[in-house]
Amino acid sequence: MAQGASGPSLIDPFGRAVRDLRISVTDRCNFRCTYCMPEEGLKWLPRTDVLSYEEIRRIAKVCVERFGVDGIRLTGGEPTVRAHLSTLIEKLSELVVPADADSPRAGRHIDLALTTNGATLALIAKDLRRAGLERINVSLDTLQRDKFVQMTRRDELDSVLEGIDAAIDVGFSPVKVNAVVQRGVNDDEILDLAEFGRRKGVEVRFIEFMPLDAQGGWMSNDVVSQDEIVATIDAVHPLEPVPSRGAAPADRWRYRDGAGTVGVIPTVTKPFCGDCDRVRLTADGQFRTCLFATTEFDLRALVRGGGTDESPHCYKRLAEVLEHHANSIRILHRLTPVGVAMAGENEFDPYKD
Numbered sequence: 445m446a447q448g449a450s451g452p453s454l455i456d457p458f459g460r461a462v463r464d465l466r467i468s469v470t471d472r473c474n475f476r477c478t479y480c481m482p483e484e485g486l487k488w489l490p491r492t493d494v495l496s497y498e499e500i501r502r503i504a505k506v507c508v509e510r511f512g513v514d515g516i517r518l519t520g521g522e523p524t525v526r527a528h529l530s531t532l533i534e535k536l537s538e539l540v541v542p543a544d545a546d547s548p549r550a551g552r553h554i555d556l557a558l559t560t561n562g563a564t565l566a567l568i569a570k571d572l573r574r575a576g577l578e579r580i581n582v583s584l585d586t587l588q589r590d591k592f593v594q595m596t597r598r599d600e601l602d603s604v605l606e607g608i609d610a611a612i613d614v615g616f617s618p619v620k621v622n623a624v625v626q627r628g629v630n631d632d633e634i635l636d637l638a639e640f641g642r643r644k645g646v647e648v649r650f651i652e653f654m655p656l657d658a659q660g661g662w663m664s665n666d667v668v669s670q671d672e673i674v675a676t677i678d679a680v681h682p683l684e685p686v687p688s689r690g691a692a693p694a695d696r697w698r699y700r701d702g703a704g705t706v707g708v709i710p711t712v713t714k715p716f717c718g719d720c721d722r723v724r725l726t727a728d729g730q731f732r733t734c735l736f737a738t739t740e741f742d743l744r745a746l747v748r749g750g751g752t753d754e755s756p757h758c759y760k761r762l763a764e765v766l767e768h769h770a771n772s773i774r775i776l777h778r779l780t781p782v783g784v785a786m787a788g789e790n791e792f793d794p795y796k797d
Contacts, residue, residue, distance in 0.1 A: 537576025
């Protein structure tokens with residue numbers, strides 16, 4: 445089997461082609477964000493259950509070389525808490541999208557990105573950049589120290605700000621800042637965060653508050669809509685829309701005075717599931733087609749079942765399993781103003797209330 449030759453894309457029954465692989469490198473995190481996880485009582489995966497860097501690379505290689513996946517984003521938990529992260533980045537940055545793939549990156553190295561809370565980024569930014577990481581997103585929901593402690597349960601605001609500066613200094617491009625907006629919590633800082641992005645030359649991406657249900661307390665009234673966010677910024681710094689996002693999750697606007705761009709990810713009020721091109725690999729090797737998926741497939745058992753990248757049988761079997769699982773999905777998950785909704789095959793309308 446010609447492992448470097450691209451085959452058909454991963455296509456699900458809703459006609460969506462998979463182009464983006466999200467890889468969780470760890471379930472652990474050094475923050476305890478209120479909308480993401482409880483303050484105490486978490487049970488972490490045994491380290492033996494977590495995929496090794498080599499196992500991650502093997503799965504990623506099949507996704508890229510067999511199915512033309514052209515983008516990989518590393519996530520967590522918090523990915524920077526895993527030791528020697530630059531080693532994994534080196535391994536992944538070597539992957540090349542096949543020349544015959546239906547991708548604007550055909551024949552080029554994959555687009556490799558990272559999402560981080562930034563707390564330790566200042567210490568490792570240079571190493572990550574040198575290893576081949578291209579882009580970085582840093583989560584920052586507030587510029588106020590007391591509120592930062594309230595939202596993350598950690599006093600690390602200065603460290604995160606230093607991490608953003610370090611990312612800019614070492615040449616990541618672009619650097620983006622992700623801000624989850626909650627009504628009554630940090631919605632009074634929308635303009636402050638936008639102006640922070642303007643000063644730093646980074647794109648702030650506001651994210652509508654999603655029902656991740658860490659505490660079981662999500663309410664639709666807590667959602668600050670994309671329209672509200674844009675109106676707040678536009679009233680002070682006039683905006684104009686950037687052309688359609690395609691499969692990207694954020695709608696974007698540019699400042700009319702030329703001071704950069706700002707984005708909003710309208711996860712609830714304008715769901716984009718119908719355009720989603722992502723699949724996910726969990727830290728313990730489960731293949732999922734959605735953040736809210738209720739089913740997953742164990743790839744860890746497959747990659748630990750013997751064989752290597754150079755074994756045509758192992759490579760072929762992994763490709764078959766990925767393709768079968770993606771093509772067997774019969775339920776889609778989407779966010780609505782009242783929570784998580786599901787649609788069966790031939791019933792999907794991502795914009796239906």
